[in-house]
Amino acid sequence: MSSNLTYPGVYIEEVFSGVKTITGVSTSVTAFIGRTKKGPVDRALVIHSFIEFELVYGGLWKESNLGYAVEQYFLNGGKDAVIVRVYNEAKNVEFGLTGSQLKLMAANPGLWAINLEIKIDREIEEEVKTDRDDPTLFNLYVSDKDSGQKESFLNVSANPEKIGFIKSLLEDQSNLVRVLEDVPLVQPTEGIFEIIEGSGSDGKRLYDDDITGLGSSEQKRGLRLLDAADIFNLLCIPPDIPSYEPNSDTSVSVYNEAIAYCNSRRAFLIIDPPQNWTNKSKPLKEIGDLSKSPARHKNAGIWFPRIKMPDRKNGNRIREFVPCGIIAGIMARTDAERGIWKSAAGLDATLNGVFDLTVKLTDEENGDLNILGINCLRSFDFAGIVNWGARTMRGSDRIQDEWKYIAVRRTALYIEESLYRGTQWIVFEPNDEKLWSQIRLNIGSFMQDLFVKGAFQGTDPKKAYFVKCDSETTTQTDIDRGVVNILIGFAPLKPAEFVVLKIQQINQTEAGA
DSSP: OOOOOOSSSOOOOOOOOOOOOOOOOOSOOEEEEEOOSSSOSSSOEEEOSHHHHHHHHOSOOTTOSHHHHHHHHHHTTOOOEEEEEOOSSOBBOEEEOTTOOOEEEESSSBGGGGGEEEEEEOOOOHHHHHHHTOTTOEEEEEEETTTOOEEEEEEEBSOTTSTTBHHHHHHHHOSSEEEOSOOOSSOOOOEEOEEOTTOOBOOOOOOHHHHHOTTOSSSOOGGGGGGGOSOOSEEEOOOSSOTTSTTOOOOHHHHHHHHHHHHHHTOEEEEOOOTTOOSTHHHHHHTTOTTTSOOOOTTEEEEESOEEEEETTTTTEEEEEOSHHHHHHHHHHHHHHTOTTSOSOSTTOBOTTOOEESSOOOHHHHHHHHTTTEEEEEEETTTEEEEOOOBOTTOOTTTOOTTOBHHHHHHHHHHHHHHHHHTGGGTTSOOSHHHHHHHHHHHHHHHHHHHHHTOBSSSOHHHHEEEEOSTTTSOHHHHHTTOOOOEEEEOBOOOOOOOOOOOOOOOHHHHHO
16 A cells, blocks of 8 residues: 655555465375274374374284284384274274163274273262252263273263263263263262173274275265365275285275375375285286276376285284385385485385395396386395385386376376465456466466475476466456466476496597597
């Protein structure tokens, strides 16, 4: 706004710059879907360590691969994970107190709750009784003897019209218990709750619809619970059946649903190799069989072979595991150390905690698989066990796709998601040159920052990226339709897959020249 010029002198005005900072989104938040011993089943929950996973979801469980994949993710550099617990016919443990009509149940399904100790007493201070004027007050104490988690609810009420009504309070604040039935309007009996005989179940093996959530009509579950997640960049769906049992594969139909979902969320799917890929001839044969292989999509990659690690739930015996959690962890580690534009492969991409691989590949065998877009895990005497592949499912040499490399695809997804979130302010702004100039400034600043960090090819920003938004991209017809078109391009960094050393002999004269 212009100053009111009345007195002789200097006037200072602040001019709006039009700069709206675009902040880059996270790059390696990894979502995991599968069965756990305990934990919420009605939402996707963000955790930041395996210790937190143990507390909320029960840690490693020999009946499921999920806990192992999450542990391997954090062991290899993962920072943030989104957990989706899926269950099939699991039941909540129920508790009753002799002489009382108050009944409770575990907050979520599973036999984990048999370790709960629940007590009630009526030791209410007289001042509280007088202040609350409620004869139904009592104290509730809940303790998980397995995890050590404890909850205390003091001066709670059986009266739904009073402050601290027990049913509402537990729903809002307890991670351990819920009220099973309507609360009787009486002060509950003092004592220790006992498990009601015949209740509780860890559930059965999962069907594909349990994982994808397509078979649920009552509420969202499985993959569909990620709808409420703010962001995830990587997705792992380890097989529900432990790897030491037959047919321990995530089905092709589940993977294809997950690929479509990842595409809609600008995320990348990490696919595990089938159990029967016990030598290089299996993937060579089946990768071309569309009925036995997930869709060849730019937002997915597959790794081979499976890995061998000690199983802490089975006396540290070495057994087979799928590699998805480890691959996600390596990507997170590489993103933090080098940037999302650096392929999470090579001598630095070591598989921490891995004892061995189920299949040892030669260079020639690796080459046969690599040209089909199958990423190989290799064991080298000089480097240990590493990820030695960087291609998407579109990475087959026969396809010749522009999204051949994972780092290029993930960089594009990162830019797309960051700009999607960072340009919401444009909506409903006047669609003219002033707006276009601000768009070029803001997006250009974001792209320049990536260029300086080394995300693009070349040393000249004019050749590394461009941002175009003007009367050529947005015509009068577009303006009449309420459309502003922004064209963005970048020269991606592509990995040096093949290093060719050319050596020749020279004579002494040439050497001294």
